[in-house]
Amino acid sequence: MNTSNSSAPSASSKSKAMICSWKAVEGLTRWLPSLRKASIIAIAAGLAACTSVPLPPASSYPDGVQAPAVVLRPGEAGPLPPPRLQGKSRWVAVHWAELPGFEEDSLFEAWNAWIKSCERPGPVFAPLCGEVRRLSIASPREQRDWMVARLQPYRVESLQGVSEGLLTSYYEPVLKASRQPGAGYDVPLYRPPTGLGNRRPWFSRQEIDTLPEARAALRGREIAWVDDPVEVLSLHIQGSGRLNITEPDGSRRVVRVAYAGSNEQPFRSVTQWLLDQGEGRMVAPWVESTKAWAAKKPQRVQQMLWSNPRYTFFQEQPLSDFDAAFGPKGAQGVALTPGRSIAVDPGSIPYGTPVWLASSGNAATLQKLVLAQDTGSAIVGAVRADYFAGTGVDAGLLASRVNQPLRLWALWPK
Template identity: 70%
Template sequence: MNTSKTNAPRASSNSRTMTRLQRVVQTAAIIATTLVLVSCAVGPVYTPPQAEPQAVPARRDDGAPLPPPMLQGKSRWVPVRWAELPGFDDDQLFEAWNAWLKSCERPGPVFAPLCADVRRLSIASGEEQRAWMLARLQPFRVESIQGQADGLLTSYYEPLLKASRQAGAGYEVPLYKTPLGYGSRKPWYSRQEIDTLPEARAALKGREIAWLADPVDAMVLHIQGSGRLSVAEADGSQRLVRVAFAGSNDQPFRSVTQWLLDQGAGRMAAPWAESTKAWAAQNPQRVQQMLWSNPRYIFFREEPLNAFDAAFGPRGAQGVALTPGRSIAVDPGSIPYGTPVWLASRGNTVSLQKLVFAQDTGSAIVGAVRADYFAGTGAEAGEFASRMNQPLNLWVLWPK
């Protein structure tokens, strides 16, 4: 029997040692695998791209106290916050900027200091233009002296008519320049007297600009105050010219449509010119009486019409060309010429919420909340204008 000891370990001892080692290795592997998995799952920290810095919108109201109300001739101006102006955020201001540039050709003393900015902003975005207005202007609601804020909006336009330099061949209705001795008699002869008195006829002899074919067209031109003529020249050529308001006989204006209504003709359907022509065709013996019902008479001056001028209307009372859809006639005793105005009107014809400019006036445009909207040129503008008669609210935008 061999009793000597061997230095070789026993199998059971070796197995326990290997188990512990395997456990260490397995644990390390598990930890490493876990770290790898965690690392893969988490990955690098994701930082979303930073949004481009956004322009901070101009504050509509900064909370500053409002200025006191103002009396302006025939009107009372009540200060309001910009939020009161309906549709102000939606208007395409760049469409109005041409009208503002026109006003800056002959600005009054209040708005002249703003004109450098107005010209600079003519190529700016609508938001930049809006922000500038918020910063530089204060809106005032226009009211009558008695506090009435509701008024009336009508519309006018520039007729486009065929005419001839020569009387005859169906063209028998003259358009006149101001008569000889015009300034020496105030008021001048009435419409009926112009047609019948020898002294009135003598003062107008040789003052004809052109002749129209239809007396109703001439009446419409007198009511609108200006128009465009496609003139047949003596040499047979056609020429487009403008006849602009040069003066009146200072007689009162009377509505021909009201006269027709009073005569039992019934209310004329829009467009008024076509309805009146239809009545005249049925009542030829009374046409002269109809025309004489309005004693006011308009004299014109002829102006050339180039491609640039054709995009604008005639010169208004401010002395600048009117911009279709952005110029209004007002009572200058209520709103000074050149004033930017926020207009809001809702009716059966159209709803308007837009920036316009007080650049014209008219004999029938009287009162605080009263405006005549320049619709443009031609038959389509005429039809629009003939249908416009609806409620109105106005806010003047006055420099701070």
């Protein structure tokens, strides 16, 4: 899972509401005292002919200036609900017009993720799951109209009112592996040791590699061996992956290794360690660039690996053709959907919540419906999300590049 943690500016917004130009309103209020009556009438006529422009949040309007009116969608009537305090976040009710790209998103792509959430719904969304399943074959217009009728969008903010945050991305890597060590396959992947919970935190990454007591506790717990320690470190960070594995009889098959626990040591960024050591930033994609650095400085590889004391343990899972279309199970307990599942801070957004995501940067412009179905140790804060990009090389390339501004809207039952 991507673990970048830095501040980010505001994401772009493309509201489809028919509203008056904010710049025109701002200009009118600034020059109103010095304008003659005829000039005011001319400006007012120009404002009446305005078209679609971005709608800033109400809090951005100067004192005494009323926010422009929006054209409400059918099913969207009455006053907005008051703000909600949701754990570590503050939710501010908005009109659907504030959600960038709401009219353009291919909602049916998100419906698979929503149906997955309905396998383990929370009490708030469970009553809607029958309707969600029936709408899986509905038209995008019918799905959109249902959302407007049944859900209220809330802009997610920090308790201090900050609505801008950070989007990163993670993926499911595919590694070559062997059931038996040797022939270059010498980096083990372990199941959790017996009694893992009896020692908190458990041994660090360095201690696992060097202490006889730790090595004895893991003996016989090997799932498979991999041929590259940097790829194993990446797998530990992502939390799950697939193994293209060679069996003892020489046959090959693909299995999934899913997160089964950790040593509960603190996570330390290897990228930051390399910067602190004067080695420079590893350019994207991280795995390939770090492997190239390791090939040049093999004497420092162990030191680099040990700089992150966090260690992940796995469980092996079979992978059917149906399962292959989805990712591993997230913290909600349902399989992740590529491009439609996000990891969040559950103290700010409960698992299973449909969320509107808007983010724009060099990697991608994303304006879409996603489901909050996972979390991660670095995913902390109200406006913070990790975007599940999918499986394999292309997903890894996207995930390595996403580090960009973010805004979120939680969609909550009325």
